[in-house]
Amino acid sequence: MKDAAPETQDAGLSKAEQRQSRFAFVRSLTLLGLVLLVWLVLSVMTESFMTSANLSNLARQASLWAIIAVGQTFVIITGGIDLSVGAIVGLSSTVVAVLLKAGLPIWLAVFITMGIGPVVGAFHAFGILRMGLPPFIMTLATMTGLRGIGLLLTDGQTIAGLPNAFTAFSRQSFLGIPSLAWMVVLVAVPAYVLLSHSRWGRHLFAVGSNSEAARLSGISISRTIYLAYILSASCAAFVGILTASRISIGVATTGEAWELQSIAAAVIGGASLFGAVGSVPGPLLGSLLLTTINNGANLLNVNPFWQRIITGALIIVIVWLDQLRRAKR
Amino acid sequence: MTLLDQPRGTAETSQQGRFLVELKDVHKRFPGTHALKGVDLAMRHGEIHAIIGENGAGKSTLIKILTGAHKRSSGSILWQGREVALATPQEALDLGINAVHQEVVLCEHLTVAANMFLGMEQRRLGLLNERAMARRSQEILDDLGFRLSAAARLSALTIGQQQLVATARAAIRGTKLLILDEPTAYLTRAETDQLFALVRRLHSQGVTIAYISHRMEEIFELADRVSVLRDGELVASRVVAETTPEQLIRDMVARSLGEIHHKEDIPFGETLLSVEGLSGPGFSDVSLSVRRGEIVGLYGLIGAGRSEFVECVFGRRRRTAGQVTIGGRALKGVNEAEAIAAGIVLLPESRRDQGLCLNLDVGFNLTLPIFRRLSPRGLIDRRREAEAIGTQMRALDISAAGRQAPTWTLSGGNQQKIVLGKWLNHGADLFIVDEPTVGVDVGTKLQIYRLFAELLRKGAGIIMISSYLPEVYDLSDTLHVFRQGRQVRSYGARGVDHETILADAMGTAKKISNGGKAA
Numbered sequence: 015m016k017d018a019a020p021e022t023q024d025a026g027l028s029k030a031e032q033r034q035s036r037f038a039f040v041r042s043l044t045l046l047g048l049v050l051l052v053w054l055v056l057s058v059m060t061e062s063f064m065t066s067a068n069l070s071n072l073a074r075q076a077s078l079w080a081i082i083a084v085g086q087t088f089v090i091i092t093g094g095i096d097l098s099v100g101a102i103v104g105l106s107s108t109v110v111a112v113l114l115k116a117g118l119p120i121w122l123a124v125f126i127t128m129g130i131g132p133v134v135g136a137f138h139a140f141g142i143l144r145m146g147l148p149p150f151i152m153t154l155a156t157m158t159g160l161r162g163i164g165l166l167l168t169d170g171q172t173i174a175g176l177p178n179a180f181t182a183f184s185r186q187s188f189l190g191i192p193s194l195a196w197m198v199v200l201v202a203v204p205a206y207v208l209l210s211h212s213r214w215g216r217h218l219f220a221v222g223s224n225s226e227a228a229r230l231s232g233i234s235i236s237r238t239i240y241l242a243y244i245l246s247a248s249c250a251a252f253v254g255i256l257t258a259s260r261i262s263i264g265v266a267t268t269g270e271a272w273e274l275q276s277i278a279a280a281v282i283g284g285a286s287l288f289g290a291v292g293s294v295p296g297p298l299l300g301s302l303l304l305t306t307i308n309n310g311a312n313l314l315n316v317n318p319f320w321q322r323i324i325t326g327a328l329i330i331v332i333v334w335l336d337q338l339r340r341a342k343r
Numbered sequence: 344m345t346l347l348d349q350p351r352g353t354a355e356t357s358q359q360g361r362f363l364v365e366l367k368d369v370h371k372r373f374p375g376t377h378a379l380k381g382v383d384l385a386m387r388h389g390e391i392h393a394i395i396g397e398n399g400a401g402k403s404t405l406i407k408i409l410t411g412a413h414k415r416s417s418g419s420i421l422w423q424g425r426e427v428a429l430a431t432p433q434e435a436l437d438l439g440i441n442a443v444h445q446e447v448v449l450c451e452h453l454t455v456a457a458n459m460f461l462g463m464e465q466r467r468l469g470l471l472n473e474r475a476m477a478r479r480s481q482e483i484l485d486d487l488g489f490r491l492s493a494a495a496r497l498s499a500l501t502i503g504q505q506q507l508v509a510t511a512r513a514a515i516r517g518t519k520l521l522i523l524d525e526p527t528a529y530l531t532r533a534e535t536d537q538l539f540a541l542v543r544r545l546h547s548q549g550v551t552i553a554y555i556s557h558r559m560e561e562i563f564e565l566a567d568r569v570s571v572l573r574d575g576e577l578v579a580s581r582v583v584a585e586t587t588p589e590q591l592i593r594d595m596v597a598r599s600l601g602e603i604h605h606k607e608d609i610p611f612g613e614t615l616l617s618v619e620g621l622s623g624p625g626f627s628d629v630s631l632s633v634r635r636g637e638i639v640g641l642y643g644l645i646g647a648g649r650s651e652f653v654e655c656v657f658g659r660r661r662r663t664a665g666q667v668t669i670g671g672r673a674l675k676g677v678n679e680a681e682a683i684a685a686g687i688v689l690l691p692e693s694r695r696d697q698g699l700c701l702n703l704d705v706g707f708n709l710t711l712p713i714f715r716r717l718s719p720r721g722l723i724d725r726r727r728e729a730e731a732i733g734t735q736m737r738a739l740d741i742s743a744a745g746r747q748a749p750t751w752t753l754s755g756g757n758q759q760k761i762v763l764g765k766w767l768n769h770g771a772d773l774f775i776v777d778e779p780t781v782g783v784d785v786g787t788k789l790q791i792y793r794l795f796a797e798l799l800r801k802g803a804g805i806i807m808i809s810s811y812l813p814e815v816y817d818l819s820d821t822l823h824v825f826r827q828g829r830q831v832r833s834y835g836a837r838g839v840d841h842e843t844i845l846a847d848a849m850g851t852a853k854k855i856s857n858g859g860k861a862a
Contacts, residue, residue, distance in 0.1 A: 207722070211722050211723055211725075212718060212721050212722050212723060213714045213715060213717075213718040213721055213722075213723065214721070216707070216710075216711075216714045216723070217714070219700070219703060219707070220700055220703070220707075220711060223700030223701070223702055223703045224699060224700045224701065226691075226698075227698055227699055227700050227708075227711065228700070228711070229679060230679075230683075230688075230689055230690075230691070230698065231711040231712040231765075232680075232683045232684075232712055233711075233714075234680070288702075290700065290702055290703055291702070
């Protein structure tokens with residue numbers, strides 16, 4: 015059989031698909047190209063864009079959104095949606111602040127706060143699988159509820175006076191790159207391996223494409239759903255901690271509407287809300303693009319109301335272009 | 344006077360004897376299959392014309408062409424002597440062609456009245472005139488003796504009652520040709536009688552009725568003329584009063600010798616599965632066993648309880664009595680995971696819905712059951728994956744498509760090969776295949792049969808559900824015939840002739856041998 019191996023590989027990839035896989039590569043390049051184009055335009059049109067201060071600021075904001083968008087992508091691939099991620103960011107930023115104020119060492123406060131992820135994620139999966147709630151409703155409910163918990167916890171107050179060591183982290187850089195951007199690497203690399211190179215990643219796609227086929231093939235639907243929602247909530251809890259460090263306070267209303275940013279980033283990055291389509295680089299580039307547009311609009315003194323309109327229009331155009339390309343195939 | 348009794352065009356009645364609809368050399372080709380091969384069919388004004396044939400004979404395709412759901416590939420259709428395109432459902436409706444399907448296609452959440460007037464709502468001052476519609480519907484239902492409330496939600500009705508509503512609905516729409524597609528498959532006897540009364544009534548008003556059924560006694564009770572389809576061809580068109588059930592059965596099953604596929608000789612091993620006295624919703628008291636290397640066929644008509652039975656073995660349906668043992672171990676029958684862990688694989692009938700991840704690529708689907716084996720430490724071993732996919736693709740002869748092609752771009756036959764083929768290297772023990780060759784062409788069929796042989800040689804056993812008699816007949820080592828949820832007879836390999844088996848499945852062997860149309 016040994017001599018058949020090379021032939022096997024040839025038989026596996028026909029010319030048409032080589033073109034197709036190259037096409038997928040080109041697709042991610044287009045998004046990257048779009049980001050670079052916007053950067054180019056902004057650096058020509060403004061003096062302040064290409065300054066290291068602005069770029070690190072941009073990187074920090076993009077990092078926060080990128081991490082929740084990666085988590086969101088896992089859920090979207092299963093055909094679900096997680097509307098609670100913004101609320102989880104708010105809750106975990108207040109929890110970590112409360113714990114730090116109570117005098118807990120940083121590592122312990124972070125460790126406890128990270129527990130929010132698995133707990134909330136598991137609760138989502140439970141509601142979806144056991145109580146039969148659609149993901150949209152289940153996470154819509156926790157989106158509201160978790161904000162309430164954060165507000166109760168802090169009595170609606172802002173928690174300030176966090177330890178310096180904690181708040182300094184978000185301002186530090188390593189090898190000239192903001193530490194928050196390193197956090198993206200910390201999340202995205204394992205996420206990429208999980209999604210594209212592991213058995214569990216395959217399960218996410220299978221469940222999102224056809225849960226019946228997955229089940230008949232011996233894949234556990236419930237384990238896969240638990241995995242997706244726990245990962246998403248954990249990413250959000252992590253971002254909550256990073257946000258608290260970045261803004262040096264704990265506020266229950268932090269991260270408002272970030273769930274929409276994360277969904278937009280995932281979808282711009284090529285994920286399909288029908289499930290079974292998505293990647294890790296996609297949401298990273300998506301959030302970088304969204305952040306760049308916000309940042310550029312600020313620098314250009316564009317009316318913030320217009321910013322929203324532009325962002326909305328952009329989502330429609332990018333996803334529409336993507337649909338066109340898919341249809342042509 | 345109700346809507347139903349409105350006088351119909353008298354011109355039509357005077358045209359009695361001439362044709363309402365004529366199909367001339369109608370072909371329908373789907374990718375990978377030739378579903379209708381030059382059908383010539385003519386229906387006279389005002390007749391009840393039965394259309395029979397085995398599953399896959401082309402009945403549903405014929406209905407879809409008549410109702411405009413599919414456009415014919417070639418051939419012509421004459422409507423009252425005039426050539427028509429019949430390319431859209433709307434055109435069919437405009438001509439007065441209405442169909443009532445075996446599965447009711449109505450809005451479950453709306454009331455009976457709303458469903459009856461769906462798309463032709465009565466208005467007053469631009470707003471819905473609910474009261475008038477409810478009154479009208481109620482009159483019609485009462486008039487027909489249906490004892491149904493027009494205000495009831497459709498979802499609160501039995502399938503049989505919904506079927507009646509669907510038929511009454513078609514009746515008030517100026518229907519000239521009413522197509523009934525196995526309307527009684529899920530009806531009780533009383534509901535069937537009500538439906539027949541309605542059909543006769545429409546018939547007396549000059550409506551032409553195309554009646555598709557598997558049930559011989561209904562054809563002899565109701566129809567004037569009967570046409571037999573076989574393998575996409577119209578093989579006979581007979582006057583009911585001049586024929587017998589035996590003749591029709593011969594028409595349905597006769598075939599050329601070239602199509603016979605004998606199962607390869609594979610020695611049987613130990614008993615793999617044994618089922619004793621299994622009962623559940625939709626079937627009762629079924630016992631059978633499967634040995635390694637054996638194909639056990641389950642034959643019967645739609646609704647005979649075969650799928651329900653295998654789903655119960657698989658743990659998908661509740662079990663009310665009986666025992667299932669596989670490899671000497673008793674199955675509790677509580678869930679599918681247990682069955683899968685015990686080595687049972689179910690290949691469902693609707694492969695598109697249940698068998699494949701259609702928007703993912705071929706390679707993904709081929710390795711779906713063996714992700715674990717390809718990833719000994721969690722990470723997928725790419726080289727092993729490529730080898731597994733390559734081997735599978737050559738074995739299944741689907742290399743042309745390419746492993747990264749989305750599965751939905753493949754033909755039905757190639758899709759079915761993937762559904763089966765992905766298990767080749769998996770080492771499951773018992774395969775339950777439900778209608779494995781529906782909608783695939785002859786060449787693909789042979790490849791699927793070869794896949795079966797491959798699985799059997801590896802020591803598996805197969806339970807095959809098929810409504811295509813030649814297939815179960817030729818391939819099965821043991822054949823069980825089901826009728827109305829019961830296992831009515833079991834045969835050894837090719838022990839009897841087709842006619843006997845079909846008669847067993849229809850349950851009409853002796854009862855209607857005196858034939859004739861009910862007065």
